[in-house]
Amino acid sequence: MTDLLSKFDPLIAQREGLLATGLTDPFNLVMERVKSPTVAICNGKRTILLGTYNYMGMTFDPEVIAAGKQALEDYGSGTTGSRVLNGTYQGHRECEDALRDFYAMDHAMVFSTGYQANLGIISTIAGKEDYIVLDVDSHASIYDGCALGNAQIVPFRHNDIEALEKRLKRLPPEAGKLVILEGVYSMLGDVAPLDKMVPLAKAHGAMVLVDEAHSMGFIGEHGRGVAEAQGVLDEVDFVIGTFSKSVGTVGGFCVSNHPKFEILRLVTRPYVFTASLPPSVVATAATSIRKLMHGADKRQHLWDNSRTLHAGLKRLGFTLGTEEPQSAIIAVIMPGLEQGAAMWEALLNEGLYVNLARPPATPANMTLLRCSLCAEHSAEQVEEILGMFERAGRATGCIS
Amino acid sequence: MTDRDETARKIIALIEPYNKKGIAVTESTRFAQDLEWDSLTVLDFVAGIEDEFDILITMNQQAEIETVGQLIDAVGELKG
Numbered sequence: 253m254t255d256l257l258s259k260f261d262p263l264i265a266q267r268e269g270l271l272a273t274g275l276t277d278p279f280n281l282v283m284e285r286v287k288s289p290t291v292a293i294c295n296g297k298r299t300i301l302l303g304t305y306n307y308m309g310m311t312f313d314p315e316v317i318a319a320g321k322q323a324l325e326d327y328g329s330g331t332t333g334s335r336v337l338n339g340t341y342q343g344h345r346e347c348e349d350a351l352r353d354f355y356a357m358d359h360a361m362v363f364s365t366g367y368q369a370n371l372g373i374i375s376t377i378a379g380k381e382d383y384i385v386l387d388v389d390s391h392a393s394i395y396d397g398c399a400l401g402n403a404q405i406v407p408f409r410h411n412d413i414e415a416l417e418k419r420l421k422r423l424p425p426e427a428g429k430l431v432i433l434e435g436v437y438s439m440l441g442d443v444a445p446l447d448k449m450v451p452l453a454k455a456h457g458a459m460v461l462v463d464e465a466h467s468m469g470f471i472g473e474h475g476r477g478v479a480e481a482q483g484v485l486d487e488v489d490f491v492i493g494t495f496s497k498s499v500g501t502v503g504g505f506c507v508s509n510h511p512k513f514e515i516l517r518l519v520t521r522p523y524v525f526t527a528s529l530p531p532s533v534v535a536t537a538a539t540s541i542r543k544l545m546h547g548a549d550k551r552q553h554l555w556d557n558s559r560t561l562h563a564g565l566k567r568l569g570f571t572l573g574t575e576e577p578q579s580a581i582i583a584v585i586m587p588g589l590e591q592g593a594a595m596w597e598a599l600l601n602e603g604l605y606v607n608l609a610r611p612p613a614t615p616a617n618m619t620l621l622r623c624s625l626c627a628e629h630s631a632e633q634v635e636e637i638l639g640m641f642e643r644a645g646r647a648t649g650c651i652s
Numbered sequence: 653m654t655d656r657d658e659t660a661r662k663i664i665a666l667i668e669p670y671n672k673k674g675i676a677v678t679e680s681t682r683f684a685q686d687l688e689w690d691s692l693t694v695l696d697f698v699a700g701i702e703d704e705f706d707i708l709i710t711m712n713q714q715a716e717i718e719t720v721g722q723l724i725d726a727v728g729e730l731k732g
Binding site (some may be wrong): 383388404405406407408409415418421422423612615616617 | 661690691699
């Protein structure tokens with residue numbers, strides 16, 4: 253008998269090799285208690301959270317929590333059904349209303365996760381004869397959406413406008429075309445030149461989908477994302493987002509002005525064939541989204557945090573994913589996996605949690621310590637974080 | 653020199669900058685196993701081929717191409 257798991261032997265060996273050096277398993281951390289959006293107890297120790305993507309710190313907002321409790325009381329713990337059968341409650345409608353108001357768009361469709369939003373929309377709108385042109389650094393959910401739909405996939409080099417243009421020019425003129433971009437790319441925290449790429453795609457007859465998972469609530473005058481900040485939101489056909497970042501709960505969505513959008517509710521398999529979100533989740537999401545519409549002060553503070561941490565880490569001698577802070581993600585590039593894991597553990601011992609990202613999830617086989625700031629981090633916490641990076645960096649030899 | 657020979661010559665020339673192990677490239681050379689290219693190298697190489705012949709090779713088509721010989725044939729077909 254062939255052991256179907258044998259194909260994972262190299263990964264098993266790599267993991268065992270890493271743990272044999274005595275390091276804590278970076279992928280097995282347990283948050284024993286969570287005290288606020290920025291502090292948890294891990295391994296019995298107070299730990300500052302700097303790797304949660306909780307950008308706007310909504311997870312402990314009293315109004316958000318109250319809305320969730322009320323929905324739990326009024327509607328029970330779950331819907332036990334699909335959105336197109338028994339799974340659409342008043343709260344799902346209210347959540348979609350909140351999204352339409354937030355983006356000032358005609359249509360909104362809520363999915364059970366952000367992953368399913370990409371999987372569903374991409375696989376449904378682009379079929380076998382259509383072409384999808386996408387940035388090579390696109391999120392796994394985008395690639396999986398492409399695979400589920402069987403479209404012809406054409407990748408181009410990350411954020412390379414000329415490479416995108418060359419490929420658009422070579423597509424058959426009569427073919428259906430979809431260009432997929434992200435506002436903020438989560439690995440390095442860099443922003444896409446949407447102001448150049450979106451008009452270029454439209455000029456070549458392509459529809460455009462932009463994933464704004466890492467910019468919602470934070471980037472743009474109304475927090476609508478990079479497309480808003482760069483003045484091209486009106487030209488985008490579909491915006492995909494998630495509730496598990498700035499909104500502070502779980503779920504995904506697509507908003508659009510397309511006049512035929514509503515038919516997607518009947519033909520999108522990851523929407524039709526899965527259970528809808530629990531009433532408490534959509535109630536927290538709707539409340540949070542409406543509060544994010546008035547989050548200008550929080551956005552300002554988050555930008556201040558991002559600039560301070562970026563400048564501080566650069567001054568200490570770390571190599572960062574972007575020259576300037578472009579988002580709330582600051583990626584610290586490590587020399588390799590072993591030193592990256594050692595640095596991750598040293599930071600945890602200092603009382604700081606960051607994300608360790610490693611190949612194959614990272615571009616160019618990099619090992620990254622990804623920091624994601626929160627609007628609830630105080631200026632003092634950011635200084636404390638810099639002290640932790642300095643001590644851990646010197647102890648592991650990452651900085652001199 | 654036939655059209656196929658000319659295509660083969662150009663493709664083998666485009667492989668050279670990425671031939672880090674310096675192996676002798678023939679039509680049976682396999683991109684993944686013999687040249688050990690990672691995904692970024694594949695992306696750059698494919699972009700070079702596309703520019704040279706003014707064609708488009710989708711990821712779906714790439715999945716079917718394992719050897720240099722198969723690429724030469726695929727490029728020949730795509731050029732039309």
